[in-house]
Amino acid sequence: MGEALTKSAQWTAASSGTGTLEITPLNEAILKEIIMFVESFIYKHPKEAKYVFVEPLEWNTSLDLSAFGSGYVVSETTAKSEEVDKNGQPLLFLSVPQIKIRSFWQLSHFLFMAKDVKLTEAQACIEANRDPVAKILGSEYNTMKEDATALNILDKITKDDDPEIETKIKIAMLLKQLDLHLLNHSLKHISLEIRLNPVPVKKDIELLQRFSGKGEQTVLESIEYTSDYEFSNGCRAPPWRQIRGEMCYVVVKPHDVETLCITCSAEGVFLNGGKTDDEGDIDYERKGEIYKDLVTFLTEKSAKFSENMSKHAIDFKEQQKETDQLGEAAKEEAGKLQKAISGSDKKTLEKNQINFVKNPMAKRLEPSLNWKVTVDYKDRKSSVKDSQEEKRGAKTESRRSSVPAGRAQLLRKSVERIEEIVSDSSSESEEDEETPDHRQEANADLPSEYWQIQKLVKYLKGGNQTATVIALCSMRDFNLAQETCQLAIRDVGGLEVLINLLDTDEVKCKIGSLKIMKEISHNPQIRRNIVDLGGLPIMVNILDSPHKSLKCLAAETIANVAKFRRARQVVRKHGGITRLVALLDCAQNSAEPAQSSLYEARDVEVARCGALALWSCSKSYANKEAIRKAGGIPLLARLLKTSHENMLIPVVGTLQECASEESYRAAIKAERIIENLVKNLSSENEQLQEHCAMAIYQCAEDEETRDLVRLHGGLKPLASLLNNTDNKERLAAVTGAVWKCSISKENVTKFREYKAIETLVGLLTDQPEEVLVNVVGALGECCQEYKNRVIVRRCGGIQPLVNLLVGINQALLVNVTKAVGACAVDPESMAIIDRLDGVRLLWSLLKNPHPDVKASAAWALCPCIENAKDAGEMVRSFVGGLELVVNLLKSDNKEVLASVCAAITNIAKDKENLAVITDHGVVPLLSKLANTNNDQLRRHLAEAISRCCMWGRNRVAFGENKAVAPLVRYLKSNDTNVHRATAQALYQLSEDADNCIIMHENGAVKLLLAMVGSPDQELQEAAAGCISNIRRLALATEKARYT
């Protein structure tokens, strides 16, 4: 925070050292930001919060001893914390009125205790500690001294591997970020302010002088400068005041009030202390608020002025017009200032960057036996990723000069990465992470509810349990689903009270409080506030309570709050997952107590709420693991056997969420969950059907699971649900399940029986993309079989499929190309595709930026070229098409390469086209790919080479481009497809004598001899042909030698 404090904060006149912060909106904003940072520190960085400062922060506090509660030893004039450092010194020591604090934890707590006087305390602290960073981290981290320090620190990191240094670095970086944040923040404030400069001020005064004088009609009695001397820059203030931005001082005598002595400074116009007794001297200290210009100031101060001013308004405005242009100049100046600041931002950013690059390295140097191999591996991976990110970051920086916010975020992300990747690296989608906080405007028109809620919160704070319960019940009468009410509760400090109530022993108060929080936590902002205020750990503790209804409410509230990652992490870290899983067990003790107490809920309800909370939590990867470890899967499986819909939905929801993990899919299979999922597909409840279908969709990646779905009769309900197209979410889930299930041939046969294929074709039009992706995916799988291709053609499915080729959704395009490719295997269907210009569309998809789409399109082109009539002519008709294909051989994606090789194989069947692609340099490009270990690529590459040999001197060219030797090595692969293709390629290449020599040198003969014995006829033939060519050459040489 050093820089922000020195540069932006507005210190008062007195010389530095003992200066005080002025009460300006900017300073207040800065202080508030600092308070927020410190308060959230213990939640965000609990480890760093324990760090003991090098020097304590000392200041005179106004806080009373009575404010110190548990955790502090309070005597008559002193208070000290029970928490001590390693030397036994307390981390907080108060000897009225001086206080010394030595850790963020204490600092944060202190602010918490300070409640209403937070701001003044923070101000006093900052005033007394002009460079807090140096005190916290030691003088070598002093940010005020600028630069070079970063390097010093770097040296340190590489030399030491002291964990304390590491903590220090972390804190230093956090403080840096805060600094940056504050600078940005203050920039916003500054840019809002209009900076005055001498010329318009002078004009204003001149104008006012013109309208001043004796009489009722004038605006003022008089307005005069205090000094007649004008400096060359237009200012009249003495030079030592000009440094502070002051330009001139005027004495104004309005009609109706006392004489005013006013300072005009760059920041604005304000009342000063007036003339002192010594002639000519002025008390420069500010005595009132700052106004944006003289006219506003005087309008505020003198009623007569504003009255007469309105009469002269038009006159005055016109005169002022010319001064407007000068205002433009002022704006420009502000712009310059902004640039200067963002420049300094950049510098700090770069520094941070250097810091960080070193950071993970230092970490890895640590000799720590505790680190498991896997973790270490992940760590390394993350650092690789980081360096990539670094690169990317550098690029963007060169392009855009000032994007501090985005970059800062990037940095913060990478700082957190290491712990993140170990704990919480799920692929979840964040629906509401860190949305900007909208506080209600203090002066905006507040609804009446606001005041009523404020009153109720007052009673909550100051009432005994009876009054509290009444207030809580009354608060529930407000429409808590409405955002105004939700935010009102927060803005009047109600959330803190509600959370505090959870910490009491009063069951009724807890119930009432949770009932409210359960409702308002539907609001994303409130969720974050609850987490920030530390509400989650308390709720997690309540899960252990003997009162079932309390458990239920706490679990339901957690279910609402845990909608974003940080919250889910907190739940897990406080042992919430284990407790929630324990709730699931409740429903098993079927012996409900004979008499249930007044506030009690039923066991089933408890389990339901537990499942609800787990559902929310299961969106984080680490939580899925935690649920599994806590033994959640068997319990969920057991709950799945009930028939209560509202129980089944969260249970299936959780399972569906978790099924993204391999371990879960295995467990789901083992626990015989599929059976129940299938059963619930036939439920009445649409949401339940949706989640079941979704879970099947996730699990059916696995072949055995697909079989299980069929064996339990799940395909029929799935097929019949396809006919229900009103609920799009459900339709998407069902089609997804159908898609994945149809990967198995037996399932496809069943689907054909149930007429699902016809239905699927019907779904190709007028559906949202999520549905289309799945429908097309399913059709792509179905069309692998001849019978189904016929059905699709007969139902007119080809036209809509081809139409979908023009989409932009990547997943959809991958599936559509696959489906079209599958259809193209059928010559009759191919004719339709050709007529619809489908091949051209496929071809143009080769230009799609996404490699998956490219590859899929290239694969689909193969059967098209194979089955089209006049394929050669068709291909040639695409202008630039062949060049495009050849150039795709420069891709670095293996799948794209393999598919393009396959396409080239088909293209090269036509001699003319082969000639064209040869001209485009297909031979060297193919040769370059020869050194690969990927069997799929090898196979298609060998096929392509074998085809391309058929033209001109391509055989020789392949030899020259060193493609032969690697090809020989392909024969050592384990894949017969590779063998066949390679043998054919070698056979073609062996027509050239030089190639024969290379093959012989690389030991091809022995390998080929083995292939001759293969059961694969084509392979046999090619191998034999190749050997014969080599042999013939040998014979010829011998012959030549002896004749």
Add this chain to the structure above:
Amino acid sequence: MNRKKLQKLTDTLTKNCKHFNTFEVTCLIKLFYNLVGEGIERQGTAIGLDRNAFRNILHVTFGMTDDMIMDRVFRGFDKDNDGCVSVTEWINGLSLFLRGSLEEKMKYCFEVFDLNGDGFISKEEMFHMLKNSLLKQPSEEDPDEGIKDLVEITLKKMDHDHDGKLSFADYEQAVREETLLLEAFGPCLPDPKSQMEFEAQVFKDPNDFNDM
């Protein structure tokens, strides 16, 4: 008291009390005589717990603090208004206290809150019961302002027929909507925690009563 008489007493009480079984009734009778203690010796006067002894139990065992409410609870127990809680009243009272259904408790609570017994909880009665429920704020001009407001809030919440006072019907409807309002004007039932402790202690071991 001899064994036979005790047996007979236990039988009658068990028959009349729907929430306790014989064992529990026996335990509670024993507890009662333990608490009454020397009271037995003063023959002639009614045997039972007088107001102070009873209030002491409420305070120590069930953690109640509000004087007025405790008085009202005593009256709730002391059905025949003779100034002391007899063994029958003790068993019947505790039956409701510990095991009562929502209906029974509503009826009991309403009687407790209806200070003058006219079948309505009036604004004045509410004010009386709530007057100590708010922290006095020195800044406020009228210290009772908050209480008055609280009474209004309560009326708004519970007075369904808008006649400015709570009838039993009003009260019943409000409690059925929100169980938390059962003890709207002060705790007159044991809180779940002390109830559990009490039951655990009393019904655990018949020989352990001397500790009470």
